[in-house]
Amino acid sequence: MKQLLKKLTETFSPSGYESAIRDVIRAEVTPLADEIRVDALGNLIIRKGQGGKKIMIAAHMDEIGLIASHIDEHGFVRFTTVGGVYPQMLMGARVRFHSGLPGVIYNEPLEKPTDTPAIEKMFIDVGATSRKDCPIKVGEVAAFERPFLDLGDRLVAKSMDDRIGCLVAIETLRALKSTPHEIYFVFTTQEEVGTRGAETSAFGLDPDLGFSLDVTGWGDTPGRKHFDIALGKGPAIKIKDGGMLADPRIIHWMVTTAEKARLPYQREVLLGGTTDARAMQLVRAGVPVGCISIPCRYVHSPSEMVDYNDVQNAVKLATALLSNPVEL
Amino acid sequence: MSGPGAFSLPFFLPMPEITPFLKSLLSTSGISAYETPAAQLIETRWRPVVDEISLSRIGSLQALKRGSGPQPHPAIMIATHMDAIGMMVTSIADGFLHFTQVGGIDPRILPGTPVIVHASASGEELPGVIVIPPARGLPASVGDGVVGLEYLLIDTGLLPAEVSAKVRTGDPISFATQPVELAGEVISGHTLDNRASVAVLTVALDELQKKSHAWDIWAVATVQEEVTLGGAFTSAYGLRPQIAIAIDVTFAKGPGASDWQTMPLGKGPTLTMGPNMHPYIYNALKELAEKLEIPYQPEITPRHSGTDGYATQVAADGIPTMVIGIPLRYMHTPVEIVALKDIQRAGRLLAEFISRLEPDFVEKIVWED
Numbered sequence: 298m299k300q301l302l303k304k305l306t307e308t309f310s311p312s313g314y315e316s317a318i319r320d321v322i323r324a325e326v327t328p329l330a331d332e333i334r335v336d337a338l339g340n341l342i343i344r345k346g347q348g349g350k351k352i353m354i355a356a357h358m359d360e361i362g363l364i365a366s367h368i369d370e371h372g373f374v375r376f377t378t379v380g381g382v383y384p385q386m387l388m389g390a391r392v393r394f395h396s397g398l399p400g401v402i403y404n405e406p407l408e409k410p411t412d413t414p415a416i417e418k419m420f421i422d423v424g425a426t427s428r429k430d431c432p433i434k435v436g437e438v439a440a441f442e443r444p445f446l447d448l449g450d451r452l453v454a455k456s457m458d459d460r461i462g463c464l465v466a467i468e469t470l471r472a473l474k475s476t477p478h479e480i481y482f483v484f485t486t487q488e489e490v491g492t493r494g495a496e497t498s499a500f501g502l503d504p505d506l507g508f509s510l511d512v513t514g515w516g517d518t519p520g521r522k523h524f525d526i527a528l529g530k531g532p533a534i535k536i537k538d539g540g541m542l543a544d545p546r547i548i549h550w551m552v553t554t555a556e557k558a559r560l561p562y563q564r565e566v567l568l569g570g571t572t573d574a575r576a577m578q579l580v581r582a583g584v585p586v587g588c589i590s591i592p593c594r595y596v597h598s599p600s601e602m603v604d605y606n607d608v609q610n611a612v613k614l615a616t617a618l619l620s621n622p623v624e625l
Numbered sequence: 626m627s628g629p630g631a632f633s634l635p636f637f638l639p640m641p642e643i644t645p646f647l648k649s650l651l652s653t654s655g656i657s658a659y660e661t662p663a664a665q666l667i668e669t670r671w672r673p674v675v676d677e678i679s680l681s682r683i684g685s686l687q688a689l690k691r692g693s694g695p696q697p698h699p700a701i702m703i704a705t706h707m708d709a710i711g712m713m714v715t716s717i718a719d720g721f722l723h724f725t726q727v728g729g730i731d732p733r734i735l736p737g738t739p740v741i742v743h744a745s746a747s748g749e750e751l752p753g754v755i756v757i758p759p760a761r762g763l764p765a766s767v768g769d770g771v772v773g774l775e776y777l778l779i780d781t782g783l784l785p786a787e788v789s790a791k792v793r794t795g796d797p798i799s800f801a802t803q804p805v806e807l808a809g810e811v812i813s814g815h816t817l818d819n820r821a822s823v824a825v826l827t828v829a830l831d832e833l834q835k836k837s838h839a840w841d842i843w844a845v846a847t848v849q850e851e852v853t854l855g856g857a858f859t860s861a862y863g864l865r866p867q868i869a870i871a872i873d874v875t876f877a878k879g880p881g882a883s884d885w886q887t888m889p890l891g892k893g894p895t896l897t898m899g900p901n902m903h904p905y906i907y908n909a910l911k912e913l914a915e916k917l918e919i920p921y922q923p924e925i926t927p928r929h930s931g932t933d934g935y936a937t938q939v940a941a942d943g944i945p946t947m948v949i950g951i952p953l954r955y956m957h958t959p960v961e962i963v964a965l966k967d968i969q970r971a972g973r974l975l976a977e978f979i980s981r982l983e984p985d986f987v988e989k990i991v992w993e994d
Contacts, residue, residue, distance in 0.1 A: 516716075523716045523723040523775060525794045536795030537713055542658035542727065542852055544683065548795075564794040566715045568725055575853070583683035583859030 298608070299452065301325065302464050303445040306454035311362025311379045311438045312490045314395050315339050318358045322463060322484050329470045340498040341484040345470060349478040350623060353507035353584075354469075354615070355495045355573035356462035357488030360455070361597060362440040363392060363421070365433050372425030374400065374433050378416060380489030385413045386598050392439040398423060398432055399442055441599040450529065450605050457601035459488065461591045461608060462510035469615040477622050485573055495573030499580040506585045506625065508547065509574040510615070512601070513538075513565050513590035524567075526592045528604040531561030532611035535588035540571025541578060546625040547587030551618065558617045560610050565590055585625055589615060641831055643972070644806070644965060646670055647824040651814035654741060654750075654799035656711030656727050657849045660684055663707045667823060667846050674830040675844060681863060685856040686846040690830065694839025694984045701979060702843040702866035702944075703829070704857045704933040705822035706850030706873065709815065710957055712740070712779075712798035720785030721778040722753070724798055728851030732774045734958045739801040742781060747791035752801065753781040802959040810965045811890065817961040819850065821951050821968055822872035825894075828972025829979065836980040840867075850933055857933030861940030867987040868906060868945045871934030872971065874963065875924060875950030888952040891964035893920030894971035895950035901930040901938055903945035905990045910947060910978055919974045924950055945990050949975070 310318035319341050327333060332344040341358070361380035368374055390402045400423040404414040421439070425431035446453035454460070466482050473480075481502050486494035488511075499507070513533050516524030526533055534551045535543045555562040567590075574586040589611055594602040655663030664686045668678055675688040686707065692698040710728030717723070722742065736757040741750050756778050760769055763776055779798065781788060804814030826844050833842070843864050847856030850873075861869060875897075876882060877890040888895050896910050914921040926948070929935050934948040949971055954962040 523718075525716045537725075537727070540853070542849065545659060566713055566725060566795050568715075578683065579853060579855050579858050581859070582863030583681055583685075583855065585683060 298464065298468060299447055301467070302452065302454070302460065305460040305463055306445050306456050309393050309395060309440045310359060311395070311440050312359040312487045313379070314438050315359050315486045319484065322358060322467065325467050326470060326482070336498055336501060338494050338497050339486040340494045342498060342502070343470065343482040345473060345480045345482065346476040347479050349476070350506065351479050351481065351502065351504045352619065353481045353483055353499060353502050353504035353577060354466055354510060355483045355485050355498070355507065355577065356466040356510040357459045357485045357494065357573055358463055359486055359489055360440055360458070361489050362438050365421070365435050365437045368428050368431050368433065368435060370428050372423070372427050372431040374421040374423060374431065376419070376421055379438060381597050383597060384416050384419065387419055388414070390599060391442040392421060393442040394433060394437050394439045396437060400439065443599040451602055452605055453600050453602045455599045455601065457593055457603055458512045458596055461512060461593065461603050465510045465591065465608060465611045465615060468612040469619065472612060472616045473619055476619050478619060480619055488573055492571070492573050492576035496576040496580060499577040499584065503581055504577070504584055506547065506623070507574070507577050508586055509572040509577070509588045510611070511572040511588060511590060512593035512596055512603070513567050514596055515592055515594045518594060526563055526565055528592050528594060528602070529606055530563050532607050532614055533563040533565035533590040533592055535565045535567070535574070535590055538567040538571045539569040541575040543574070543587040544578070544585040547585050550623060550625065551587055551589065551614070554617050555614055558613065560614050560617070562614065563592070643824050643828050643968060644812070646827060647812065647820065647968070648804045650820040650823060651804035651816055654743070655707060655709050656797050656799055657708040657852045659743070659797045660708050660848050664846065667707060670827060671830060671844065674834055681856070681860050683855060683859055684848045685860045687860060687864065688844040690833065690842040690844065692840045692842070693837050698839065698841040699867040699984065699987050700841040700843055700864065701982065702845055702861060702864055702869040702937065703826050703975065704845050704847050704860070704869060704871045704937060705826045706819045706848070706856060706933055707823055707846040708848050708851055709799065710851050711800065714742070714792060714794055714796045714798065716794060717788055717792060720783060720788040721780060722788070722792065724774070724777070724779060726774060727797070729957055730774070731957055732777065733771050735777055736772070738959050740779060741799045741801045742779065742792060743797045743799070744791040745796050746793050749791060751781045751783070751791065753779040756780050800959045807962070811962050812965060813960050813962045815959040815961065817953055817963045818874045818956060821874055821953065821963045824968050825872050825951065825971040825975065828969060829975040832973060832976035833980060836976060838980045838982065839984050840979065840982045842979060847933055854933055854936040857936035858940055861937040861944055865941055866944060868990070869934065869937035870947045870949060870975070871932045871937060872949045872951065873932035874953035874956065876956060877952035877954045879954035888922050888924060888950070890952045890954060890962065891966055893922055894967055894974065895922045895924035895952065897924045897926050897930060897948040897950055899926040899928070899930065901926060901934055902947050903990065906945060906947040910974065913978055913981065914974055917974070917977055919970050921974070
C-alpha cells in the first residue's frame with residue numbers, strides 16, 4: 298500500500314490535466330473492475346457488482362497546482378494558481394511541469410523580508426536566460442515537487458489531497474470480495490477548481506446514494522482549537538463542512554457500521570472547504586451523500602501528512618459499508 | 626408518507642386561523658439537513674388540503690394538489706423552505722459546548738439566547754443558553770468588541786462527565802426562543818425565515834379548497850435553503866414544473882435599515898423584479914394584485930435573489946420563476962418580526978393567481994424580443 302501511495306503522490310496531475318494519474322490508477326484497477334470507462338470530463342469510472350443499489354464513491358485524482366501565464370524576456374515564468382495554493386507555500390518551492398521539467402520559485406524583493414509576496418510578485422525560474430530558450434510555454438501546468446516520505450505510522454507527501462482518497466478507493470475495491478450493490482468508484486477530475494468532475498459523473502450515473510473519500514483538516518498541532526480531529530484516531534465521518542451538511546441517514550449508516558466492526562472513527566465538523574459529495578448531493582433530484590475523511594495535517598502544503606492506521610481503517614470502513622445491504 | 630388526502634375542508638366552515646399553525650412552526654426545530662420535525666408538522670397540516678404527499682430523495686416535503694383542467698395538467702411549483710438556521714457542536718471543553726453556525730448567524734445577538742441541543746448520544750433535547758466569557762477571559766484583541774462565534778459557549782447546566790456522555794461533536798443546536806404575538810398584529814420569533822412563507826402557502830392551499838384550478842400544484846417545503854438551496858435545486862429537477870414561485874422573506878424597514886432598499890412591514894408582500902424572475906409572471910401577479918386591490922410592493926433584486934427561486938430558474942432545462950417576498954425585520958436573529966397581514970395577503974394573492982392559471986398560460990410566457 299505504501300509503495301502504491303508513493304507512486305500516486307509522485308505523479309503530477311493538476312486539475313484539468315489528470316491523464317498521468319489516470320493512467321497510474323487505471324493500471325492498478327483494471328484487473329479488479331467489472332467495467333471501466335472514462336467520461337467526457339476525464340473521470341475514470343469503475344463498476345463493481347451489478348443490479349443492486351447504485352452507490353457512487355468519489356475520490357478526486359487532480360491536485361492543486363500552477364499554470365504559466367507569461368514568459369518574460371529573461372525567461373522567467375509568471376504564473377497563476379490552479380485551486381487553493383497559498384503564496385507562503387511557494388516561497389523557495391520546487392515545482393515540476395506536466396512535461397516533466399522542473400523549476401524553482403522565488404519573488405521580487407519585499408519591503409520587509411518577513412512579508413508574504415502576492416502571487417503576482419512571484420516567478421518560476423526554470424534555468425532559462427531568455428524568452429526564446431525558455432522550454433515552458435504559456436498555459437503549461439505545474440505541481441509541487443516533493444518526494445514521498447515514510448515516517449513509519451505517519452506518511453508525508455504532496456497531493457495527499459486526494460491521492461490518499463484514491464488509494465483508499467483502490468484498496469477498498471481490492472478488498473471487496475463480493476457486494477450486493479452496483480458500485481461505481483469514480484476517480485474524479487477538477488475537484489480543486491469546484492468539484493466539477495463529480496458534478497457531471499454523478500449526473501451521468503444517477504446514483505441512489507454515495508460518498509466521497511477525501512482529506513479533512515486537523516486540530517492536533519500547536520495553536521489549533523475547537524476542531525475535534527486528530528491523526529491516528531480513525532477516519533472521520535463527515536457531519537458538516539464548509540459547503541455541505543451530510544445526509545443524517547448516511548451519517549447513521551457509517552457510524553453504526555464503524556461501531557459494529559469495532560473500527561475507530563471521529564465525528565467531523567469542518568468549518569471551511571468541501572468535497573465532491575457536495576456536488577453529488579445536489580445533482581438531478583438529489584442524492585443522499587456523506588464522506589469518509591482521512592485526517593490530514595498541512596492540507597494544501599507540499600508536505601501533507603496522514604496516519605497510516607487511519608488509512609487502513611478507512612479502507613476497512615468503506616469495505617464494511619459496501620459489503621452489506623443498506624437501507625437508509 | 627404518501628397517499629390521497631383523507632378529506633377536504635367543508636365549504637361552510639370559516640377559513641382556519643393561520644396564526645396557531647405559524648406559532649407551532651416557530652416552536653419546532655428543523656435546522657438545515659435536520660428538518661424532519663418541521664416536515665412532520667407541515668405534513669399533518671397539509672394532508673387534508675392536498676391529494677398526495679411524499680418526500681424527495683433528500684427530504685423536501687412535496688405535496689400535490691391536482692388540477693381539474695384538461696390532461697395533461699401543467700404544474701406550478703411553490704417553494705417555501707422549511708429549514709432553519711442554527712448551530713452545531715464543534716467540540717466540548719470542561720462541559721461547555723463550542724459551536725459553529727449552520728446558515729448565517731449574526732454573533733452579536735447570540736449571548737443570552739436559549740437553545741436546544743439535540744444530544745445524539747442520549748437522544749435527549751437538552752435546554753441550554755449561549756454564554757459569553759468575561760472580557761478578561763478573552764484575547765485582548767477581542768476584549769470589549771464584538772465577540773466572534775469561536776469564543777461563545779453553550780452551558781447546559783450539566784456536569785462535564787454528563788455532557789460528555791450525552792453530547793457529541795456534530796450534534797445540531799436549535800434556537801429555543803418562544804414566538805410572541807406583539808401589538809400591531811405582528812409576530813416575533815426565530816425561523817420566521819422561512820416558516821412565515823410556509824404559512825403563506827398553507828393559507829393559499831386553504832383558499833384553494835373552495836376554488837377550482839386547472840393546473841396541478843406542487844406545494845414544496847424545501848430543505849437546506851440556508852446552506853445550498855439544495856431542496857429547491859433537486860425538487861425542481863425531480864418535479865419539472867412548467868413555472869415556479871419561491872416565497873421567502875425579504876428585508877423590511879427597521880432600525881438602521883430604513884433606506885430605499887428596504888420594504889415597509891405590513892404594506893403587503895413584495896413582487897420581485899430582476900434577472901432571476903420572469904417578467905411575464907411578474908406582470909401577471911402585479912396586474913392581479915391591482916385588480917383584486919391586494920396591497921403589494923415592487924422589489925428590485927438585480928442579482929442572486931437569495932431564495933429558492935435562484936435554484937428553480939436553472940433546474941433541468943430552465944423554469945420560468947417568480948419570487949414573492951414577505952417583509953421581515955431583524956433577519957437571521959431569534960427575534961425576527963413579520964406582519965400577519967402580509968402573510969394573509971400573500972396567501973390570498975397566490976391562491977387567486979393559481980386558480981386563474983389557464984391551461985395555455987405557459988404558452989403565453991414568451992420573450993418579447
